[in-house]
Every structure is written in structure tokens, then in C-alpha cells.
Amino acid sequence: MEKTLRVGIVGSGNAAVFHYTAYQRVTGIPVKVVGVTSLDRTQCEEFARKRGIQAFDSLPDMLPAVDVIDNCTPGYAHEPVSVAAFEAGKHVVVEKAFTGYYGPEGDDSFEGNHFPKEKMLAEALASARRMIAAALKSKKKLCYAENWIYAPAVQKEAEILGKSKGQILWALGDQSHSGSPSPAYGIWKLSGGGSVVGKSCHPLTAILYLKQVEGMTLYGKAVRPKTVSSRTHEITRNPRFVDKGFLRTEYKDIEDYCQIHVVFDDGMVADVFASEIVMGGVHNWLEIFANNHRARCNLSPTNAMELYNPREEQLSDVYIVEKIGTKQGWSTPAPDENFMFGYPQEIQDFMEAIFSGREPKSGLLAASDSVGVLYAAYLSAERKGTEIEVPLDPSLGS
Ligand SMILES: NC(=O)c1ccc[n+]([C@@H]2O[C@H](COP(=O)([O-])OP(=O)(O)OC[C@H]3O[C@@H](n4cnc5c(N)ncnc54)[C@H](O)[C@@H]3O)[C@@H](O)[C@H]2O)c1
8 A cells, every 4th residue: 555645734824724725635645634833832723623633842743743844834934944844854845935034033123124135135045045955955855835836727828838839928917915814924024025025926936937838848948037127115104005994004014015027038028016905805817928829817816706796794604705805796706716726736736746756846946936036026126126137046947
């Protein structure tokens, strides 16, 4: 009989919940989530109790009991948790953003929005390289949990692009909504930034992936990002902002709006937007303008279902779609939101990759290049949009 892959989740918040659900949908690979550990003991025990799994006191306690560590902690803990897991000989799934810069150790006065971005870029890249070096040394898999790569609409576009030998001339994408529910989000020390690392990472990394697919098909090596120009703003902390109570506003030191322009090494371009100021549910979409087709990939909203509800209270215990402000009137309920976002497909690919020894679709290259672009974007924004060379890890990409 084949050996069951034993998974331990670190963190017991939002991401841990949908990761756990995705493991329950894995087919063809024997896999079992055996435990969870988290800094928040009450939340951790509740998470474990509801799912009938073990609540471990700490990561070192959980490591001997598992084969895979699923790192669902806020960004600041991605490197220490992942490196400890690799050093213990475990495979690692790590949430987005891969890693970043979280301020000098023990400096409580750190404010990310005012900290020099050149140093941040250098430190974020160093962190990414330490994580990748730990993965390579351990010979275990690094699975970068960028779910947009696995969204069915993005995978369909990857198929169309590959089979039709298309070339992406311009890609456009956005992730925006009215604010993350995580208490860590909004504090740079914990999250590594705002809309740039927290939201633009999704459409950006899906575009990086599609340019990898295009490059592998046409030239036998990935097309990679070359330069970036970016602007960021703090819209809800603008003294002229009038708060009507519909948006999350209590961010400490992060941006809540960004736009990023990327030029690739083939001279083609992408534009990515992200913000925390959009009502009406999560706005997740990509548009690809290729030399032989045009594709619109809608993750949310989609029109798989259209609903008119005359009275709010009727649907008080019905889930409609992520971060919808009201259930009254017309809406587009997501029949299976996790599937449209690619969460189960992501975990399925990771488990297959670990089980068979192949690389996951979202691995070292997507993780590494995304950190380079995101923190180069911060440096560009500090310089009011000046074009910045993306520092890439030359050992990856072919
Ligand atoms: N792919 C997506 O769509 C998506 C959605 C939400 C969150 N995320 C990512 O998932 C990660 C977690 O976000 P979240 O929304 O679940 O946050 P959260 O604040 O809801 O949960 C974080 C959990 O990690 C625990 N934790 C914090 N530091 C820890 C440490 N050092 N060791 C062990 N446990 C620790 C906390 O106690 C908490 O249980 C972030 O990187 C976030 O960007 C991704």
C-alpha cells in the first residue's frame, strides 16, 4: 500500500480554513491533514477540535509527525517556518506573498511606508534566496500557493496559449476588494506591505506564469520580467477621504492602492492594479491580449449564476460571494468559489508533485520572480514611477 502524505498546517486563520478544505478534495493521492499549530492557542484548538485533528503546541512538536508543512502564517513568518521545515526534511507549501521585508528585528517604531525601499528590495530578495536555497539543499518540494495560477480560467488560457503557440503582447489584471479580514493585514511588520504584496501578487503571478508557459512553448525557456514602473497611494488615509463606513480603513503603514507596469524580456508588457477600495465583492480578473487571440479570465464575479433577491433577510445564512456588501437585489452567487479561485486544484497539484517527485506548476520560479517584481515596484513607487530593473535569480528560469 502507498504511504499516506501527512500534512501539518501552521496558522489557523483564513488561509488555513480553505487549505484544509482543499485537502479534503484531493483525489488519487493518499493524503491526510494530521495536525495544526498556531500562535493563537484558542483559535488553534478550536480549528483542530472542529476538524478532529491534533493541535500541536509548536512547529518543532509537529514536525516529526508530518511529511508536509503547509505554511498559512502571515508573511513575516513565511521564511522562518519554511526554512525550519526544509531543515527538518519536510516538503513545504507556502502561502502568498512568498516573502518580503518586515522591518529590523525588534524595532517597534518601524513604519514600512516610510522605510527606504532599496534596502527593502535587497532584504526581500535575500529572504527569497535563503528559502530557495533551503528547499534545494533539502531536495524537498517548494510549493508556492499562488492559487490564481490554478484558477480554471487561467489554466484554460495556459492551454490555449500553449496549443495555439500564442504570444502575449499585453496582459491586464486586477485584484481589488473592500479590505482583508486578517488582523495582521495593514501592519507592514507582519504582512510585508499592502495592496502591492497582498493583492497585486495574484494577477501579477498569474501573468508571470502565462509568460513562462509562452516562453517554454516558443523558445524553450521562460519569458521573465525585466523592468517595472509603479505608483502606490494611501487613499483611505488621505485627509480628504470621507469615510461612509463601507470600506476597511484602519491600516497602519501600508498602501491601499497600486498600479504596476511590467516590461518583459521580450519587450511585451503587463499592467496590474490592486486596491482595498472596491465595493460589490472581490474583483478578480485578467485579460490577455495575444497576437492570435484575446481572453478574459473572470475569477470573481462570474455569471455562472445570476440571482435577484427582493429581501436581504431571506438569505441571511446563504453564502453568496466573497465580500459582497449586500445580498439584496441582483447578485452573481458563486456556486463553487473555491474551485473558481483554484484552491483545490492548487493543493491537488502540490500533492501530485510531492508524491511523484515532479515540480509543481507554481514553484521556485513563480515564487522568486514575484518577490523581485513586487519589491522593485515599491522602489519605483518611492521614486514616483521611475523604471526599475527587476533583479532576478539567474539560476532559475530555464
Ligand atoms: N491565496 C489567497 O487567496 C489568500 C487568502 C487569504 C490569506 N492568504 C495568505 O495566507 C497567509 C495567512 O493569512 P490569513 O488571512 O490566514 O491570516 P490570519 O491572520 O487569519 O491567520 C494567520 C494565522 O497564523 C498564526 N500565526 C501568526 N504567526 C505565526 C507564527 N510565527 N507561527 C505560527 N503561527 C502563526 C496566527 O495565530 C493565525 O492563526 C498570508 O500569507 C496571506 O497573504 C492567501
